[in-house]
Amino acid sequence: MRVMHVGSEVFPFSRSGGLGDVLGALPAEQARLLTGLGNTGADDEVSVISPWYASLSGTPTELWRGRLPELGADAGDVTVGELRQDGVRYLFIGLREFHRPGLYHPDDVWRYSLFGRAVMPVLKLLNAVPDVLHGHDWQAGLALAHAHLAGIRTVFSIHNLAYQGKWNMAEASRWTGLPGWAFGADGLEFHGDLNHMKAGLIFADHVTTVSPTYALEITTPQYGEGLEGLLIRLNREGRLSGIINGLDQERWNPRTDPDIPAFGDLAGKEAARAVLRAEFGLDDAPILATVSRLADQKGIDLLIEAMGDLVPHWNIVVLGGGDPLLTAALTGWSQHPRVAFAQGLNEALAHRIYAGADAFAMPSRFEPCGLSQMISMRYGTLPVVRETGGLVDTVPQDVGFRFADATPEALAAACHEARQAFDDRADWESRVERAMSLDFSWDGPAAQYLALYRRLGEG
Template identity: 70%
Template sequence: MRVVHVASEVFPFSRSGGLGDVLGALPAQQARLGAAVTVVSPWYADIAQPVREVWRGALDAPGSVPLADVRVGELVQGGVQFVFVGLGAFDRPGLYFPDDVWRFTQFARAVLPALERVGVTPDVLHAHDWQAGLVVALGRLAGLRAVFSVHNLQYQGRWNLIDGAGWTGLPDWAFTHEGLEFHGDVNLMKAGLVFASQVTTVSPTYAQEITTPEYGEGLEGLLVRLTHEGRLSGILNGLDQDRWDPRTDADITPFADVAGKAACGVALRAEFGLDDAPILGVVSRLAEQKGMDLLIGALPELTRDWNVVVLGGGDPRLEAGLREWDAHPRVAFAQGMNEPLAHRIYAGADAFAMPSRFEPCGLSQMIAMRYGTLPVVRETGGLVDTVPHEVGFRFAGATPQALTRACAEARLTFDDRAEWTARAAEAMSLDFSWDGPTREYLGLYARVLSVPPRPVAGLEGL
């Protein structure tokens, strides 16, 4: 089976968060299980690994804007073929910018012609998030079967319909309410949802949540229909357990059990000058989605019982709010992305806070548990599916008070050393490997290939 993944980022070449982590792990595991796997992503200016250019020129791609001076590069690593598509829109350093709908529309139009240049014909396209949604629609027109994965429904790739329709290379009949049109805009997330044979999200609970007005981001009606048609499911993300392994982690003092974790706590305490109170760690994008405003609101109470170590960057207001607390003897804030420090926090903290307003899957809670660090999480999305009651501490309300109460429960449990150690040992024993999810995806691909594509309601062109 030839599987082609299309995504805006893939670790270790490009990464801003969980999407890149998934694309760094899932294709490799699929290759280990016997699939022929190709991953297509943009050829960003700051990709450091050596990529071999295999083709350069103008691509004959549908749409009103010519694709001139396109570069196609290739690299094989871990049994996976990586194909990079270079366009002028990706020559600036960095991954994401305000004109991303324009940039990723050009990328999507170039994907199928670029695959032809490297001699790859997909059996199944697997596109990820809105940046690859248009690839699903263009692939459907070319007779390809596609799976579309929603990693975060909040970001949809919208642009004014009048200005943007001609960019896409799709026929006029695709721009109706049943197609890409969404409140007068082109919606590239909707392109993936409408035209895919199967749609997945990254956890079973999030698959249910996005069919409701609270989490559906205006697309809940379509998602309810997909559910009724048997086309929407949730497959929980796995964790790269080689990359996140406390027994071999080069960024910490390695350990194999809860007792061995103590040295990492001593080192983290010394690094930030913390006292003997237990450590509550946070490694997160600083955004209201992640509940970081709730964390800041809870700090006056949390610092009574906890040292709080936060690593992250994002919303300038939240960064400023944490900097105001950085002078507190029990608060340490490190701004930005720093993977070695993230490893030290996961290993050295006692508990780990994720007060997310919504969380499609989340990897941080899985990493924390693998390192014997007990999560304090809001009951939403993948946090429900991964944090057992007998291990972590869950709360329902998206308020500082609800977070404070859950942390108070954790603090009381921490004082019962036998109970805390048992929970930490259970956390370290949980299996979050990619093996199970990978087999689910391969089974889904097989079902997609076994039946003809469904007609798309209201779109007579298919």
């Protein structure tokens, strides 16, 4: 079986968030499973294809350079490079539209339209056409559409339905290379726009989301982002399912983590807590932390509004960047002796926070899967989460603390419950021990995806 993943980012070469983490871990685990099953021949390969960004970490070996007629006369030269790591072949498509700092830009619908059109011609040039093409999020929607039309079995994974890659139909339809019949209401059209997320949904043989609860939520108007009708149909046809994400067990391992005083038990965690207290000058109250994008989805505004109720009982540490209004509010609160705010992305600091905090707040309005709650539990930090999406599927009630309503009052009440549990050392320590024993490895999810690919091949 030859499997090709398509995505806009892949750790450690390019990453802005959870999608990059998934594309960095899932293919490697699938390759390991195939090897373990004795499938080591040339016909068994797991690959990833992604844009060759100017900021790409690593230097791919150039395999091909030239013009692709499928992209039109004005596209310029295309470069294709390769890296191999952990049994996975990584292919990178270099287009001039990606020769900029960073990953994402305002004209991304145009950029990923070009990338999506280039995927199949590149794979044919390299004799690398897969048995199954697995596209991830809207940036892969067009690539998946072309693969489906070429007769390749396809899986499309929704990592976040809120981002759909929409653009004016009259303009964007010229960028796709798709036949005219694809642009009606039963195709890519969505309220007058062309919708790349819908392209993935329409052309996939099977659609997955990154947790079973989110798969149910997106068939409702509250979470369906206007596509719930299509998703209800896919669910009714048996073509929609949820497979929970895993966690990179090597990158997130408190026993071997180079960024913290490594630990594997309750006694060792105290050293990590001491490091975090010293770094931010915190007192001896327990530490409630979050590492997050500062965005409406993540409910950080709820945390800010609840701050007055929380600081009498908790030290609060926040790491993240994004919305300037949320950033300003957190900067203001950081003047309080029990509140620390570090702006931006800082991988090493994130590890120290996960390890040193006592509780971890995730008041998300919606959360397709979430990795932070899994990381925090692996590091013995108990999550306080809203009951939505993957947070429901991964946070047992005898480990973490869950609340239903997206309000600062509900968040504060759950944090107070956690604070009471913290004062009952026997209760708290038993929760921490259960948290650290949970299995969030990629073994199970990777095997589920491989089984799905095989079912599609048998259908």
